[in-house]
Amino acid sequence: MDGAERTRTLLGPADPARTIVVAPPPVPARDLIERAGTTDPATGHRRVRPTRRLLLTAGTLAVAAGAVAVLRPFDQRTPDGPGESGSAVGTLLVPVAYQFDADPPAAGPQLRTLASKIKDTEYDHRTGRYMYHQKRVWGDPVMSSADGRHHVAFADESKVWQAVDGTGSQSNTQLEPQYPDQESRDYWQRRMAGPAVADTAAMIPLPPMELTPPPADPSRLRELLKVELGAGAASKEVSTLYARYVVPRATRAAILEVLADVPGFRWRGRVTDRAGRAGVAVTADEREHDQQSLLIFDPRTGELLAHELLTLAPVRISAYQLILDTTWTDRIG
Template sequence: MFGAERTRTLLGPVDPARNIAVAPPLVSARDLIDRAGATESAVGHRRVRPTRRLVLAAGTLAVAAGAVAVLQPFEEADTSDVPGAAAGSVLVPVAYQFDSDPPAAGPQLRALAGALVDTEYDNRSGRYMYHHTKLWGDPVMTSADGRHHVAFANETKVWQAADGTGNQVTVQLEPQYPDQESRDYWRRNLGKGPAVAGTPAPATVPLPPRALTPPSADRSQLRELLKAAYGAGAVSKEVSTIYGRYVVPRQTRAEILRVLADVPGFRWRGQVTDRAGRTGVAVTFDDRPHDAQSLLIFDARTGELLAHERLTLAPVRISSYKVIIATDWTDRLG
């Protein structure tokens, strides 16, 4: 028994995620190792001397489960002429309206909950829940010294019925970096970032049956589902999971905001622009002991979650992000 199952067995009844079914990662550790290996092959006839190891940190869940892989060492060489190598882009943190001394988020969240309007999917129905998301940061490839990071952005479309069946289509996008230093490092060590030979074909995966229970609008049930007893960091993650899995009706969206309003630690950041260029309102939670900040961006009219991000605080840089580009009901299986 290895990985997540072993960890859950050791934690037993104190595991806060013991009743949660964990979906497989969008990109496996094996995939990233293969991509790094493809880069090594692209160097051609240069001899590569093993002087540095690269560690693959597979995101928050995988790290908790002890899943860490070591990549084949690479020599620090000039590989700028590698054909098809992709430089990628540097991620910039979202700019907050209230950057310093933000007020407590409770009053603003309650006001938002009381004024929600319908979104387009509130007046539609269909066999499948449809979600279109973009994700970066799980897993992340990290240098041996822990300083330099890179991950591939992935765009995913999911059609899922009430019994869990459906299809998931994932497209690998460009590599992205949390800072310029990481970008420069990976350009030196893996050519111009991890090798990407054009745009990989979309990967289509059929989804197996699973128990899916849409979130209730009952406040006490929502508090339990969102793990409110474990604090704002846990709540942020669960809100992101719910909106990425279900088509959430207006009444439930309002109650989610009210639950957040009652959880200590959320700060109001005001109007922001997400990574898809949409205007929303944001709340954050600073987890100082773990040098981390959670960011949630909501539509100011409908209360839909637009994005969830995780940042480090010193220095401030992106650890992961999820952008929910579209949510809907449909009878069409993509």
């Protein structure tokens, strides 16, 4: 199901353009997305960054223009939160419970301690042609009601096999709708045509691009993680790095050391991520944007398990990414 079809399904009978037939574009939207490039700061080369932004056809664009719904991409701060309790009509997201909720200490000393004692992970002893990642993302984009109060999005689970020359394959599975609060779920359940069905996409070939593994050198890592822009920017870059590369132990330790020197990170202690895994967490508040970044690390290996964005007033989830599996492999599928 593409973005336009998904939007029409969400709107159901409320879609005033549901009877309009729109001719398909000469190039499929997915192909356009895959061709879009940005610059990899580690290499200076062009790279493709897959994304889940919705592309609206003329019919659904007319709906948005009529103030029925507003679509917001991942990096435009929308509400949400960790921990899940679900039902057949979609999952309700709640914030992750922090060990240190009030007055958390600075994260620097704890991050340095973690960096000094992390162990090898399974993939540190494997080789293969492809870097494999299984990820789940919610909040890219979020669909909001006209008044901006009620929000819904579908989680998307992806499996990516990518060689160091950029080639490989990717598959995506659309999961059930998820909501940042009960009011949003009640609102959209009255308007959606019915419960969503998981939609598995065919294998998508990935185009060539040069990928350079992240360095273990602290000075180069500071540049790669954009620490000069603050803890919020560094959090997003750490999430991007772990979602693209199989990060070796020495680099994992160096990342923790670099983050330990970034002002603004607070230590949240033991947490449980959305996949039920035990982790340790740090957060960074960006009061000027009314949001908080959350990073959850494996306490044994130092791997990144999850990255989340939360709004602060009220506290609720804006977006999350779970990294469910990472390894090297010679096989696709």
